[in-house]
Amino acid sequence: MAKLGGNPLDRSKWQQKSIVTLALTVLTSSQAILIVWSKRAGKYEYSVTTANFMVETLKCVLSLAALSRIWRSEGVTEDNKLSTTYDEVIVYPIPAALYLVKNLLQYYIFAYVDAPGYQILKNFNIISTGILYRIILKKKLSEIQWAAFVLLCAGCTTAQLNSNSDHVLQTPFQGWLMAIIMALLSGFAGVYTEAIIKKRPSRNVNVQNFWLYVFGMAFNAIAMLIQDFDAIANKGFFHGYSFITVLMILNHALSGIAVSMVLKYADNIVKVYSTSVAMLLTAVVSVFLFGFHLSLAFFLGSTVVSVAVYLHSIGKLQK
């Protein structure tokens, strides 16, 4: 912040970055709270793949709505026109394809790991994102920022510890391998999305989102047909949808857009910090909403995550 000086461009960039990061944090924490709420209200009666498809569709619609406002106020320009070249659009399906593979693998990993164990192993995502960010985007983190990233991963895992967590150490080799592959897929998808969005900085982010989400719709349609064709054919597309399902879809769509914005105006590292802090916020809010108890491990993990956030911010590379 000391480096901001009086440059109004830097200042407005920093504001933009802060707002989208805050939005992502709030949306991600409310997302987890909605999941707890929906579990309390009953079980998942609806098919998850149709909900995912609806999320992508809603994101597409919201991007188009934002674009039409922009077209009216600014007119259609080279940067905000929807039409695109083959060269520009060819890379857009890649993140959606990676997520599809990852989601399909998710069904198989539960043969080796239980759900709480998988929650713990998912923290590999933090490390894989850091490594792929360095390798693919060729951006550097300082020594202190690397240390902070390791702490973020250790702190998040610590905060999630409970009396059964040690089971995860008995995970068979295939379980570890799949968890690592899934972390790499998810990290790769995030880093690749950032590369796509940052490639042409002047390009309107809503156009970039539109194309990302169109392919998201397509790939989610494939997943839906593979996994739930029978259920949808028999019971209907919207079977089991409730008010809370609609809220969750809305929240997921807004979170997805917030992720794109963070990748446009900040980066994957900020995204990981934001979602990790959201995880801790969720737990604190759940104490008030659902009477959850916070464990000593949660306090210790939160302390480590807080120090990691602090170190990341003071550890900026000196130029």
Added chain:
Amino acid sequence: MAKLGGNPLDRSKWQQKSIVTLALTVLTSSQAILIVWSKRAGKYEYSVTTANFMVETLKCVLSLAALSRIWRSEGVTEDNKLSTTYDEVIVYPIPAALYLVKNLLQYYIFAYVDAPGYQILKNFNIISTGILYRIILKKKLSEIQWAAFVLLCAGCTTAQLNSNSDHVLQTPFQGWLMAIIMALLSGFAGVYTEAIIKKRPSRNVNVQNFWLYVFGMAFNAIAMLIQDFDAIANKGFFHGYSFITVLMILNHALSGIAVSMVLKYADNIVKVYSTSVAMLLTAVVSVFLFGFHLSLAFFLGSTVVSVAVYLHSIGKLQK
């Protein structure tokens, strides 16, 4: 280390510092292993206060032995002569008196906290040492080194977590208060000892140790008479001593001398890092010696402690 350059004085100082730190780490870890071993071998049959008194006596004897070697080789000088002034010696009883008060309080804290809970609360020592080091010795730590110190405390506590650790959150107010007072007493004793030893850098450390340990003997004699007079009078001073008791006394005496050396050639911060790393080493060695299992919390805590050690070393104040 990069700053060492070719200066042979700096180099030899650094070597001295490394050797005493390593000695303290090895002695502290073997100390914990001896305790586990002695518990396996049977129960504490001997009186702990007589053992503490023997430790102080042995330290005194070892200091005198070291001094007599030095007198023979170098002759008696102003810096290595045993006789002292009232002004020099008046501060020496203070650390021993603080430890005595702390050890007496130790009996009362168990009214509020159980033994594993107390192990967890003892990590307050880390924070209290850092704060008193800053206030009393007026030495500065960099921002990164403070962050590292918080991490050291969180990491050590995490490594000690087990399924019952959450009980400690139910500790009544008096328990927290006593744990904080004990941490302050212990931190104050350590910092005060450093102040005494560093006050006259040219003074031979064995003379300084001798006077520290003479008062240690005196105060431990008081504790022995308060707590175990009857037992000693009825059963004898060395009742219940075994080979392992003798080993433990020897180890405690050598650890005590190593602490003095670390305070002479390094400082309390290095002492805290050294004993914390020793705690982790003990657990790893116990896997091989006693077939202990390491928990996920232990791995996470060790990771955080390792990052803390790394940050402390790269976080040196730029001059």
